[in-house]
Amino acid sequence: MTGYQVDVGIGWWGKLYDEHRRNKVISEFTDEKALTTVTKDWDWNEYKVIANAENIKTYINGVLAHDFYEYNGNIPLDGRIGLQRHAGGTSMLYLT
Numbered sequence: 861m862t863g864y865q866v867d868v869g870i871g872w873w874g875k876l877y878d879e880h881r882r883n884k885v886i887s888e889f890t891d892e893k894a895l896t897t898v899t900k901d902w903d904w905n906e907y908k909v910i911a912n913a914e915n916i917k918t919y920i921n922g923v924l925a926h927d928f929y930e931y932n933g934n935i936p937l938d939g940r941i942g943l944q945r946h947a948g949g950t951s952m953l954y955l956t
Contacts, residue, residue, distance in 0.1 A: 865942040866909060866918050866925075873899045874918055874925025877944060881935060887916075887928040898923045909941055916941070 864886075867875040873895050876887035889895055898921040899905060908919040914937060918925040930937065 861940060861942050863939040863941060864916060865944040866907065868905070868907075868943055868945045870901050872944075874920050876916065876918065876926055876928050878935075887926040890924045890926050894923050895920060895925055907943070911941060913937060 862880040863878075865877045865879060867873070867877055874889055875885050878884065878886045900921070906919075906921050910917045910919075914930040916926075916928045916930070
């Protein structure tokens with residue numbers, strides 16, 4: 861899949877990654893301490909992803925994980941957003 865991916869798992873909660881175009885994390889945590897207090901490792905977590913033109917916001921359990929703005933005019937603004945689950949245990953997500 862080509863496009864953005866929202867990461868799931870310990871050390872990765874809420875990061876936005878662009879695997880096939882830039883091959884790197886393009887947005888880190890907005891507030892890592894706040895996310896650490898609300899994420900539940902190996903339990904249910906609610907992800908809310910809002911993509912509006914150049915802006916992508918992701919919330920985890922009601923806390924803003926990132927607020928990313930795509931400044932690169934060569935990156936298409938349509939397509940899919942994937943979820944990337946990282947190794948270990950189980951992950952349960954409720955997507956809205």
